[in-house]
Amino acid sequence: MNLKQLALHLGLSQTTVSRALNGFPEVGERTRRRVLAAAEQFHYRPNASARKLATGRAGAIGVVFSSDRNLLLDPIFTDFLAGVAARSAESDTDVLVSSALGDEADTYRRLARAHSVDAVILSMPREEDPRVSLLHRLALPVVVHGRTESKLPYAHLDIDNEGAFRRATEMLADLGHRRIGLINGDTAFTFALHRERGWREALAARGFAVSAELGRAGQMTEESGYRFARLLLEFEAPPSALLCSSIFAALGAMRAIRDLGLAIGRDVSIVAHDDGLAAVRPETLTPALTTTFSSIRAAGARIAEIAAALAAGADPASLHEVWPVDIVFRGSTLPPPERAS
Amino acid sequence: MNLKQLALHLGLSQTTVSRALNGFPEVGERTRRRVLAAAEQFHYRPNASARKLATGRAGAIGVVFSSDRNLLLDPIFTDFLAGVAARSAESDTDVLVSSALGDEADTYRRLARAHSVDAVILSMPREEDPRVSLLHRLALPVVVHGRTESKLPYAHLDIDNEGAFRRATEMLADLGHRRIGLINGDTAFTFALHRERGWREALAARGFAVSAELGRAGQMTEESGYRFARLLLEFEAPPSALLCSSIFAALGAMRAIRDLGLAIGRDVSIVAHDDGLAAVRPETLTPALTTTFSSIRAAGARIAEIAAALAAGADPASLHEVWPVDIVFRGSTLPPPERAS
DNA sequence: CTGAAAGCGCTTACAG
DNA sequence: CTGAAAGCGCTTACAG
Structure with a gap:
């Protein structure tokens, strides 16, 4: 079942159905109720790719692991990712896990150019971390788990x-x-x-x-x-x-x-x-x-929130947290x- | 840079450029070379969502974790996912990690209806596992890491x-x-x-x-x-x-x-x-x-291959492996x- | 409050 | 070997 069929079934335009589903205020209360009920009944789910294409937003955040750094082999990463995934699910955001085959920078370029994600989470930062400036150049919002010495405005969550x-x-x-x-x-x-x-x-x-x-x-x-x-x-x-x-x-x-x-x-x-x-x-x-x-699980959850805020256009300079230990x-x-x- | 602009720059149609990029055989050798060079030069990457919408394939596989089972909290899962991600990167496939908030079944339904993934990996199966039949009903290909007693045809990789x-x-x-x-x-x-x-x-x-x-x-x-x-x-x-x-x-x-x-x-x-x-x-x-x-990392890598084969339409009944220990x-x-x- | 229509950026029959 | 055009399924100005 797609939007067209759903609209046809309801005797409404795709426009109205789309607006009702997305919570736009101008839709009549009775209409909204009808639409929501039908969507429920037919298990309607908007096609993710179509929505992404139309809105220009990927609805996803990315997590990249460099093979040389073996980050993925670190068992605590499971807990971190659990936090990220749980919170992302609440805001209907996908979590894309990518493994950098060769150069980690290439992976970020790919993600940016293919518009696969709205923001990325950067783990295990170094004091001087070239990834932060690269992402800045690529205009890909980033939230750093930890801190760097970069002067660029970037969101981060670190512990003390x-x-x-x-x-x-x-x-x-x-x-x-x-x-x-x-x-x-x-x-x-x-x-x-x-x-x-x-x-x-x-x-x-x-x-x-x-x-x-x-x-x-x-x-x-x-x-x-x-x-x-x-x-x-x-x-x-x-x-x-x-x-x-x-x-x-x-x-x-x-x-x-x-x-x-x-x-x-x-x-x-x-x-x-x-x-x-x-x-x-x-x-x-x-x-x-x-x-x-x-x-680290709680940190992952909060970082997912920050990434979502970033994807929604929040100012990275305002998104800084350092948690006490x-x-x-x-x-x-x-x-x-x-x-x- | 998108396909239209790239085609314009080359003085070719979008059709030809798209074909050259995707390795179709009917494109002239000289044309292909020009296209590839230009794509490289401008760092062109097809928009992932547009491609997905046009082809109907998500280009992604999914991994779902139920919070109650706390699978994500298992440290070995990091290694498994490392294997999946590394191999998926080779075939240009995204790995989507989802956390089931409440009912795990709901998460699979969402993934299926939103066409977010072409196949899913099912971890920690039980002998009688309702997820296998659910996925079968949803027509979402699945590769099981482990085995179940299900009579349905499903791909799996297990160790002995x-x-x-x-x-x-x-x-x-x-x-x-x-x-x-x-x-x-x-x-x-x-x-x-x-x-x-x-x-x-x-x-x-x-x-x-x-x-x-x-x-x-x-x-x-x-x-x-x-x-x-x-x-x-x-x-x-x-x-x-x-x-x-x-x-x-x-x-x-x-x-x-x-x-x-x-x-x-x-x-x-x-x-x-x-x-x-x-x-x-x-x-x-x-x-x-x-x-x-x-x-378990090698198992993850192989399972990503199986998932890719499944997504490409392979018969699940032929995709069974049990590795010696x-x-x-x-x-x-x-x-x-x-x-x- | 609702709808007709354009557009997002690709792929792919169809025609030549 | 190449291209014009339709279509994938949404969202969103624009008009009423």
């Missing part, structure tokens, strides 16, 4: 990574820790840079030596968490506490602590960032893990052994 | 879950294990049923008692892996080996073994199914984990303690 890691470090310092290690994500990305800055500044503010060797960065897998933790803990003067940028890295770090015959909490404290993944819940581990927490204190953080007595 | 768990069980039996526990996914889903069947039949074939209490099913999280493992290991006659349906459940089971003061491998053997997630690699754990392995023997499986001496 710097504040979170500063406060976590301060909390450990308050417990008596002096040597606090950082197992971070790749500092090519802004989020990791911000976390490192929070950690570094908290240490400096207390007058602790900030030794570069205590900060390690890499992929946030169980394996690299293990490797970095072992490396740090085998120092002559090992850290008594570790800050981990992901729950997976924390699992690896916990394994390293155990493998060295040490006790988590009593010998080495751990704090990890938790994105709210259901597969591994910090509160159920042994011991329960202290975390900096922010739901909660710290949840649990059993994996104790005073360092020297002070525990 | 039954064979994998049968062989893993046999392998443990060959090592001398007599009590082998199963920590499974929710048996409402076919994959979990098949795994249970493989385990059960291998036990029966050896003449071992198949006690229902040794088989547990639930969410495949670290926490439920822990909970089930503890429960089984605290029996009077605990299992000496555990089969886990996911790497996350295995992590939990390993934690349970340690918490009980036992050694993984020496006291309790573990085998886990590995989907190839990068975040947690079984070969890097302590001890390295024996696994049944099948890349490798078993990779590592340090987490040893003979049971009674025999180890």
Whole structure:
């Protein structure tokens, strides 16, 4: 059933039926009711492509993943996308997932020129991120999950990574820790840079030596968490506490602590960032893990809203949010052994 | 730049330009070259919606997630989607991700009536899955990741879950294990049923008692892996080996073994199914984990191909694949303690 | 409050 | 080998 047939059935023009369906105010109340009832009865749905062509709007937002960055292989992305998809469904917006085969820039060009999407979500931004200026040139609205140093007006939603890691470090310092290690994500990305800055500044503010060797960065897998933790803990003067940028890295770090015959909490404290993944819940581990927490699913949902606003013509300069991060204190953080007595 | 402008620039008709771009054979070689060069020069891309409207094909495949099933919250889904997206990009097909707000069936009806997609991928099927017959009624081609008992012709790609768990069980039996526990996914889903069947039949074939209490099913999280493992290991006659349906459940089971003061491998053997997630690699754990392995990313890629074939009109009855599963023997499986001496 | 008609940007019989 | 024209199914000035 298409619009023409529906209009014919109702004895109305396509114009009126279209207006009734789209909630235009000038349609008579009785007419609207009749139209809506018939549409319901025949399960009428406007053809998506036809509507897009006529309005010039794609009714979709895009999410692009570069294969080299392996973003899609990051398990937390599932949760992020769940948030995006759920909120987009509410506003009847499609979510287009594209994999960049070669150059990620090509993918954006394709999306822009084919008018496949009204806006895109950019994940894992870097401080200097060429994608932001590219999208600006392509006139494709973008909402960045995170932040860049770009001066261009772009919408973004970020969490306060710097504040979170500063406060976590301060909390450990308050417990008596002096040597606090950082197992971070790749500092090519802004989020990791911000976390490192929070950690570094908290240490400096207390007058602790900030030794570069205590900060390690890499992929946030169980394996690299293990490797970095072992490396740090085998120092002559090992850290008594570790800050981990992901729950997976924390699992690896916990394994390293155990493998060295040490006790988590009593010998080495751990704090990890938790994105709210259901597969591994910090509160159920042994011991329960202290975390900096922010739901990446909620971020995805809000980002979908921002993308929709952008698609509707909102000013990107007005769409900025930085969410605070909660710290949840649990059993994996104790005073360092020297002070525990 | 649109087709009209491009044609005008070339001094050709839209017809010829369109044909040249789409590789029709009747276009002159010189003409084709000119057209292609100009398209390249002006970065011409046909408007996706216009093309869809004209051809009647959406050029997209759909992936739907029901919120109640929380499929999107499953981290391995990221890898699956990575495979789908990468392969779809090669064939210039869009991947539409939809979240079912309320009824999943409504979402399929919407996709079908709005002609948003040419085919859909159905994940986490059940033995009796009403979605398959619904899609059949809606005339929306479907490729199932897994299997159902439906008699309707539907394309599918599955892995040999039954064979994998049968062989893993046999392998443990060959090592001398007599009590082998199963920590499974929710048996409402076919994959979990098949795994249970493989385990059960291998036990029966050896003449071992198949006690229902040794088989547990639930969410495949670290926490439920822990909970089930503890429960089984605290029996009077605990299992000496555990089969886990996911790497996350295995992590939990390993934690349970340690918490009980036992050694993984020496006291309790573990085998886990590995989907190839990068975040947690079984070969890097302590001890390295024996696994049944099948890349879910490769499955996603192949399923995208099948979906494309379906969209192009292939017969679903001819599109069936069941992939074998490798078993990779590592340090987490040893003979049971009674025999180890 | 309603309708006839043009137009969105393509593809594709049909004609030559 | 090439082109004029119709059509895909909507939306939206414009007219009444």
